[in-house]
Amino acid sequence: MSVNIICIDTALSTCSVALANGTNLLGYSECLLPNTASEQINELINEALSQANLKLSDMQAIAISNGPGSYTGLRIGAAVAKGIAYALNIPIIALPTLAIMTNKAIISENISDFLVVPNIDARRDEVYFAVYNSKLEELYKAQPCILDDDFLSFFENGNQYFFIGNASEKIHIYLQQKLLNHKFIFHQDFEYTAKDMIELANHYFQLTNFVDVAYFEPSYTKPFYSTKK
Numbered sequence: 001m002s003v004n005i006i007c008i009d010t011a012l013s014t015c016s017v018a019l020a021n022g023t024n025l026l027g028y029s030e031c032l033l034p035n036t037a038s039e040q041i042n043e044l045i046n047e048a049l050s051q052a053n054l055k056l057s058d059m060q061a062i063a064i065s066n067g068p069g070s071y072t073g074l075r076i077g078a079a080v081a082k083g084i085a086y087a088l089n090i091p092i093i094a095l096p097t098l099a100i101m102t103n104k105a106i107i108s109e110n111i112s113d114f115l116v117v118p119n120i121d122a123r124r125d126e127v128y129f130a131v132y133n134s135k136l137e138e139l140y141k142a143q144p145c146i147l148d149d150d151f152l153s154f155f156e157n158g159n160q161y162f163f164i165g166n167a168s169e170k171i172h173i174y175l176q177q178k179l180l181n182h183k184f185i186f187h188q189d190f191e192y193t194a195k196d197m198i199e200l201a202n203h204y205f206q207l208t209n210f211v212d213v214a215y216f217e218p219s220y221t222k223p224f225y226s227t228k229k
Contacts, residue, residue, distance in 0.1 A: 003060040003205060006045070006084070007197040010037040010077035011069030011097045012120070012166070017044040018194035019052045019059075023202055027051035028195055037076045045080075057088060061210075063201035065194075066094035067219035068128040068142055069120055074218035082213055091210035095200050096219065098130040098142050101164055104196040105187070106134055111162045114185070115139065119165035125174075127151075127167040128221055144221055147174040155182055164190040 002022030009016050015037040016030035027048035031040040049056060062084050064077045085092045101118040105111060112134050120128040125147045131140040131154060145151045147170070155161060160183040163171055168188045175184060204210075 002202075004054065004058055005061045005063055005093070005198070005201050005205065006048075006056075006059045007063045007194040007201055008041070008045075008077055008080060009065040009100075009192075009194040009197060010041065010073040010080075011065040011067055012073065013070065015041055015044065015073070015077075016194040017041070017048045018198060019048045019054065020198040020201070023198055025195060025198065026054065028193075030193060035070075035072070037073050041076060041080055056084065059084070059088060059090060061091050061093055061201070061205055063093035063095055063197055063204070064218075065097045065100055065197065067097055068122075068144070068221035069097050071220055074220060078216065078218045082216065085213045091205075091208075092213055092216060093201050093204045093209065094211045094216065094218075095197055095204065096130075096142060098128070098165075099132070099136065099138070100197055100200060101190070101192050102130075102132045103136055103200055104192050105162065105164050105190065106136060107199075109162065109187070111185075114160045114162040117161050117163045117171075119163060119167040119171060121165075121167040121170060125170075127171060129154075129165075129167070129171075131161075142219065142221055147171065152178065157182065159183075161185070163187065 007018040013034035019027040029044040029047040098118040130142040168186045172186045
């Protein structure tokens with residue numbers, strides 16, 4: 001049986017909301033202004049609901065992009081999800097951000113022979129990344145890593161790797177300095193939105209893969225450090 005799910009992505013600098021029944025998109029809204037999730041998210045939800053001619057009370061689950069990503073964005077998404085889940089007594093589905101990216105790449109790109117390396121810029125010489133195969137099986141879990149010899153150890157000779165995400169250019173520049181027996185492809189303009197969460201959200205719902213609303217925290221992956229004095 002298909003259910004109504006609201007998908008919210010605030011993991012990176014922009015934010016978006018998608019409503020779906022099963023895998024059918026019913027409504028969608030987005031804000032491309034960076035770092036405005038706190039001001040825009042409620043308006044985006046209302047806009048998507050209006051498109052779908054639905055009320056928030058018609059939702060049966062809420063899915064969020066769970067990180068890694070922007071500490072502030074993830075915190076905003078989690079707070080909104082918890083508020084809705086408590087108010088409507090519906091479950092929260094927490095989708096790993098890097099898995100959302102990988103699933104989109106598997107669907108939209110011809111990469112069956114490649115291992116997928118979704119990545120997010122973590123500033124300076126650090127990135128968040130994971131490694132998946134084309135069946136969306138996680139070979140190396142999401143983690144922060146400095147671009148150094150330890151990072152190189154995740155890539156085996158002879159394998160083919162498809163890099164997606166906003167740190168791909170930085171990784172490409174670093175790997176160009178190394179003589180490796182790998183085939184690397186870099187999709188530097190790769191993006192995803194809440195629409196790309198729909199398939200995974202439904203899969204998790206069917207598996208009843210929900211989080212505890214009371215104790216749920218996003219996957220920040222590393223501690224937050226403020227640069228303010």
